[in-house]
Amino acid sequence: MKPAAFDYHRADNLQHACELLSSSGDDSKILAGGQTLIAMMNFRLARPKVLIDVSNIADGNQVLDEDGGIRIRATTVQRFVENSESVQQRFPLLCHAIEHVAHFQIRNKGTIGGNLVNADPASELPAMSLAFDAEFDIISVAGRRTVSASEFFVTYYTTVVAPNEVLSSIRFAEPPKNSGWGFHEVARRAGDYALAGSSAIVTLDAAGKCTRARIALFGVAATPVRATAAEDVLIGEAYSEDLLKASARSVQSILDPESDVHVTADYRRSVAEVLTVRALNDAFRRAKAVQ
Numbered sequence: 633m634k635p636a637a638f639d640y641h642r643a644d645n646l647q648h649a650c651e652l653l654s655s656s657g658d659d660s661k662i663l664a665g666g667q668t669l670i671a672m673m674n675f676r677l678a679r680p681k682v683l684i685d686v687s688n689i690a691d692g693n694q695v696l697d698e699d700g701g702i703r704i705r706a707t708t709v710q711r712f713v714e715n716s717e718s719v720q721q722r723f724p725l726l727c728h729a730i731e732h733v734a735h736f737q738i739r740n741k742g743t744i745g746g747n748l749v750n751a752d753p754a755s756e757l758p759a760m761s762l763a764f765d766a767e768f769d770i771i772s773v774a775g776r777r778t779v780s781a782s783e784f785f786v787t788y789y790t791t792v793v794a795p796n797e798v799l800s801s802i803r804f805a806e807p808p809k810n811s812g813w814g815f816h817e818v819a820r821r822a823g824d825y826a827l828a829g830s831s832a833i834v835t836l837d838a839a840g841k842c843t844r845a846r847i848a849l850f851g852v853a854a855t856p857v858r859a860t861a862a863e864d865v866l867i868g869e870a871y872s873e874d875l876l877k878a879s880a881r882s883v884q885s886i887l888d889p890e891s892d893v894h895v896t897a898d899y900r901r902s903v904a905e906v907l908t909v910r911a912l913n914d915a916f917r918r919a920k921a922v923q
């Protein structure tokens with residue numbers, strides 16, 4: 633299939649992209665890596681009248697170390713983040729999750745911002761934004777606003793980014809020192825979108841008791857899900873198999889998966905619980921190792 637006719641503009645920078653969006657109307661779209669948008673256009677599932685290309689702006693790939701976190705420019709390709717030494721050292725969970733996004737050829741083109749704005753509920757990165765208390769910097773000709781990860785995702789393929797806005801950068805907060813992480817997903821083939829997945833970060837005190845926890849799941853609802861009730865089960869407790877099972881069981885109440893041609897909703901529910909136990913197991917093990 634070929635896409636419907638469209639006009640094409642190349643933006644010099646993100647501010648320029650905002651100006652082009654503002655003058656082009658609501659039928660215009662940002663083109664980043666094109667890994668999702670171009671396929672949608674070829675199938676005529678998307679018919680934007682105007683494309684505003686941000687894939688060639690100066691310094692498009694940027695990972696900035698900040699006190700207590702990192703800021704990633706939205707136009708940064710996923711592979712650049714995966715290969716960043718700073719991200720590998722400070723955010724190993726984020727690197728590990730990105731390795732599960734499609735294939736490296738796609739990650740060489742696909743951007744962090746495009747993935748997050750696309751908001752596929754089975755995507756790994758939206759869940760990472762919840763796990764790392766991310767903040768989204770959104771700009772338009774009217775100014776700038778910051779939105780937390782818990783407010784960013786609205787429903788399937790929908791975020792709070794308005795048609796006249798551009799996602800500029802995302803700030804990921806670094807977990808405390810005595811933290812460990814875990815990540816597990818089930819997909820039909822390597823590189824496919826996950827059928828379900830779970831990630832965990834736990835922080836332990838000197839006695840091995842959990843002082844902070846983050847559990848974020850994907851592929852199990854219309855948006856990525858942070859399981860705060862399951863996190864609360866862990867606080868003040870030391871590792872035990874029963875504790876992890878109790879925490880993972882409480883994930884069930886907030887899941888709202890769909891059945892599709894691949895698997896049933898019940899399958900997603902039960903796999904999500906199992907994956908959460910595994911993610912927590914790894915997180916506790918890694919947290920103990922860095923004490």
Ligand SMILES: Cc1cc2nc3c(=O)[nH]c(=O)nc-3n(C[C@H](O)[C@H](O)[C@H](O)COP(=O)(O)OP(=O)(O)OC[C@H]3O[C@@H](n4cnc5c(N)ncnc54)[C@H](O)[C@@H]3O)c2cc1C
Nearest residue numbers: 662664665666667668669734742743746747755799824825
């Ligand atoms: C075969 C295949 C397998 C894949 N598997 C996975 C997977 O396992 N996990 C996964 O997470 N993803 C997967 N993807 C998707 C991939 O990660 C894409 O890169 C991503 O979804 C879109 O990023 P992009 O930069 O290509 O965005 P584009 O396709 O260019 O844009 C996607 C959408 O985001 C909007 N947009 C992009 N950037 C901005 C911005 N800065 N501000 C505002 N709006 C913006 C666009 O207008 C468009 O609506 C897969 C893709 C393919 C083709």
